[in-house]
Amino acid sequence: MPHPNRPLLFLDYDGTLSPIVDDPAQARPHPDVPALLASLAERHRVVIVSGRGIAKLTHFLPGVRVQAVGLHGAEEGALGEEPAPSAALQAVAEPLAALKASVPALEGVMVEDKGATFAVHYRNARDEAAAHEALRAWASDVPEGLHAVWGKKVLELRPRDLSKGTAVVRIAAENPALTPVYIGDDTTDEDAFQALDASSGEREPVTVKVGEGETAARYRVPGVDDVVTYLRGFL
Numbered sequence: 031m032p033h034p035n036r037p038l039l040f041l042d043y044d045g046t047l048s049p050i051v052d053d054p055a056q057a058r059p060h061p062d063v064p065a066l067l068a069s070l071a072e073r074h075r076v077v078i079v080s081g082r083g084i085a086k087l088t089h090f091l092p093g094v095r096v097q098a099v100g101l102h103g104a105e106e107g108a109l110g111e112e113p114a115p116s117a118a119l120q121a122v123a124e125p126l127a128a129l130k131a132s133v134p135a136l137e138g139v140m141v142e143d144k145g146a147t148f149a150v151h152y153r154n155a156r157d158e159a160a161a162h163e164a165l166r167a168w169a170s171d172v173p174e175g176l177h178a179v180w181g182k183k184v185l186e187l188r189p190r191d192l193s194k195g196t197a198v199v200r201i202a203a204e205n206p207a208l209t210p211v212y213i214g215d216d217t218t219d220e221d222a223f224q225a226l227d228a229s230s231g232e233r234e235p236v237t238v239k240v241g242e243g244e245t246a247a248r249y250r251v252p253g254v255d256d257v258v259t260y261l262r263g264f265l
């Protein structure tokens with residue numbers, strides 16, 4: 031996989047810098063990641079792009095000071111700093127609250143409170159297929175302005191017009207001399223792979239899918255260890 035000389039490093043968190051675990055609250059980074067991010071940030075522009083909120087990313091990566099896009103594009107700022115309230119999420123606060131109150135009660139299904147939004151996890155559901163079906167029905171008719179996104183055993187709601195793709199394309203346009211490198215493992219990262227491919231013009235982005243499954247990315251690595259190895263090549 032190529033290592034452009036002047037990269038703009040977009041890094042997803044769960045499944046990319048942190049191995050997937052059963053409990054979202056215990057998703058610690060790979061042990062080498064905090065120091066690696068600090069070293070990378072001394073040489074390159076690094077942006078964490080996550081479905082998590084920036085405060086939660088800061089919790090997992092204390093002491094790391096890099097740019098961040100949180101809540102699937104609804105939050106922007108930097109680790110270690112309080113992000114500005116998301117106007118896009120404030121605009122859909124009412125329907126989000128109503129939806130949160132109506133999540134089907136199913137054994138093992140867990141609602142992760144992310145402040146301005148929430149995620150419904152069914153990884154630990156007693157009957158995973160039944161939980162998936164119940165959540166599919168629940169999310170089949172979300173209010174105008176919201177979009178239901180399926181990730182790894184999780185269903186999330188985000189403002190319809192925002193995605194990881196919209197955020198990274200804007201940041202890439204602000205940094206025309208840098209070559210975008212995007213590494214991610216989940217469905218929401220596919221928005222970013224496609225958006226970067228469609229918008230980068232002369233700059234061929236390096237898009238990397240972590241793990242198995244269909245992807246629009248140009249390259250693939252098997253897991254988080256391989257992400258760490260690839261990133262070391264930028265030092």
Ligand SMILES: O=P(O)(O)OC[C@H]1O[C@H](O[C@H]2O[C@H](CO)[C@@H](O)[C@H](O)[C@H]2O)[C@H](O)[C@@H](O)[C@@H]1O
Nearest residue numbers: 043044050051052054057080081082153182184
């Ligand atoms: O964009 P990401 O940084 O990849 O965040 C996406 C979601 O990741 C988290 O859920 C996923 O990881 C958990 C921990 O490994 C796992 O238990 C869960 O099944 C996965 O879906 C996180 O909890 C969500 O808030 C993020 O949106």
